Amino acid sequence: MRQVRVQHEPLDPLAEQAVLNDTDGRVGAVVSFTGLMREFSAEGAVDGMFLEHYPGMTELALDALAAQAEQRWPLTGLVLVHRVGRLAPGDPIVFVGVSSAHRAAAFRACEFLIDALKTRVPLWKKETSGAVERWVEARDSDEVAARRWAEATTRDPE
Known part of the structure; x- marks a missing residue:
């Protein structure tokens, strides 16, 4: 089961x-990540x-990442949702959830998805602070995190 979407809501x-909860006894682990909008950045409030x-x-890029995760790890379910539009501090921005028979696969797949998403999906952030608006630049640390997944090309062990 795979659900991938971009939404304003x-x-x-x-x-x-x-959605990832076990209904047939195959799931041994559910791992998820929820990214929230912070009230601060490197530039300030x-x-x-x-x-x-x-x-x-954007949807195609997310779906491609989901397919890569499913190919690399033995997943029983995957949910990948990203918000777009206006957000306030504390709002959930992104949800990544995976289920698998084994925890190692679930943890690795979830981490891969969020690391890859940060560098390979066409999304742009504009922060506001009062009347000041600024585009958020890509971070080198995101590139480093994504690059480590690109180095391994074979299916990880369960």
């Missing part, structure tokens, strides 16, 4: 994770954010 991490995306291309 608020997301509910608990409802997204519930932040009171809002606007996330832009490339409609159609």
Whole structure:
């Protein structure tokens, strides 16, 4: 089971994770990550954010990442949801959830998905602080995290 989407509406991490719950006895682990909008950045205080995306291309990029995770790890389920539009501090921005028979596969797949998403999906963040707006630049640490997954090309052991 795979669910991948981009949405303007608020997301509910608990409802997204519930989709991964075991119904047939195959699931031994569910691992999820929820990214929240912070009220600060390297530039200082932040009171809002606007996330832009490339409609159609963003969904394709997310789906491609999901397919890579499913190929690399023995997953029983995957949910990948990203918000776009206006957000406030504390709002969930992204939800990544995976289920598998084994915890190691679930942890690795979840970490791969969020690391790769940060560098390979066309999304742009504009932070606001009062009347000041600034585009968020890519971080070198995100590139380093994503690169380590690119080095391994074979399926990980369960």
